[in-house]
Amino acid sequence: MAHPPCLLFDCDGTLVDSEPLLAAEMAIALSGVGLPFLASDYMGEFRGSRFRQIVAELQRRHGEVDPDHLEIMETRMRRKLMQRLETELVPLPGASEALAALAGYPMAVVSNGPEAKILASLSSSGLAEYFGDRLFSGYTANCWKPDPCLFLHAASLMGYAPEDCVAIDDSIVGVRAALAAGMTVIHLNRFPDAEQTPSGAIMISSMYQLPTVITHLTAARQMAVSG
Known part of the structure; x- marks a missing residue:
């Protein structure tokens, strides 16, 4: 058998x-460093993609962002997302x-x-x-x-x-x-x-x-x- x-x-x-929690936190974080992004963009175009690939594509469209700013942004976003996952998921x-x-x-x-x-x-x-x-x-x-x-x-x-x-x-x-x-x-x-x-x-x-x-x-x- x-x-x-x-x-x-x-x-x-x-x-x-x-995904709604992730999309919302991405929108706040990315827009905050000058990369225009809506929660609906994640659900419509980028769902399932690696975060760094999303950042790279947004920089291609809208211009480069200082790598140090990106690192701080990602760390803050992931911390806030973890807090929401622990309480809302x-x-x-x-x-x-x-x-x-x-x-x-x-x-x-x-x-x-x-x-x-x-x-x-x-x-x-x-x-x-x-x-x-x-x-x-x-x-x-x-x-x-x-x-x-x-x-x-x-x-x-x-x-x-x-x-x-x-x-x-x-x-x-x-x-x-x-x-x-x-x-x-x-x-x-x-x-x-x-x-x-x-x-x-x-x-x-x-x-x-x-x-x-x-x-x-x-x-x-x-x-x-x-x-």
């Missing part, structure tokens, strides 16, 4: 509803129920965010128990989505081949990274009117749907092995 697949979850916007609807239903599967979190932010998000939302120390950060691995290397790094340390992993991600950046890594990919598309699921990924619109999809994928794997 085939072993169950390893489930690799994104964090922001997949497990926890942190909630799981995404259906995330707690999905993780409880899938608790028998090996699972990890794979995120572009810093490890401290991942841990704070999971702890304050009550989801940390499902993952333990199986948290894979782009800042720890020194590689970020959309490069597939972060997913490949996580799969290797979890002891799974890429084809034996299922990645669950809400951002196009993450979906493309996992597809490039050769994984089965489930796109949590919460904005189907505005966002198209990339070819090759499975679309769901709610985390409540995830256990059924994983059950079907697991059954198909077992049939392929036995047949």
Whole structure:
């Protein structure tokens, strides 16, 4: 019988509803150093992207900012964001129920965010128990989505081949990274009117749907092995 697949979850916007908080703090911080940015810019154009890549693109459009100012701005922004995550963050609807239903599967979190932010998000939302120390950060691995290397790094340390992993991600950046890594990919598309699921990924619109999809994928794997 085939072993169950390893489930690799994104964090922001997949497990926890942190993106509105992140977008709001980004807008305040970036605008404060002369890089015009609205919360809607993050949700519309930059969702899932590494913060430094967003800064680089804004500087390309609006002009360079003193690196020291940028460093101070990022430190202050991350401190304020952590405070809000600890007091305001909630799981995404259906995330707690999905993780409880899938608790028998090996699972990890794979995120572009810093490890401290991942841990704070999971702890304050009550989801940390499902993952333990199986948290894979782009800042720890020194590689970020959309490069597939972060997913490949996580799969290797979890002891799974890429084809034996299922990645669950809400951002196009993450979906493309996992597809490039050769994984089965489930796109949590919460904005189907505005966002198209990339070819090759499975679309769901709610985390409540995830256990059924994983059950079907697991059954198909077992049939392929036995047949």
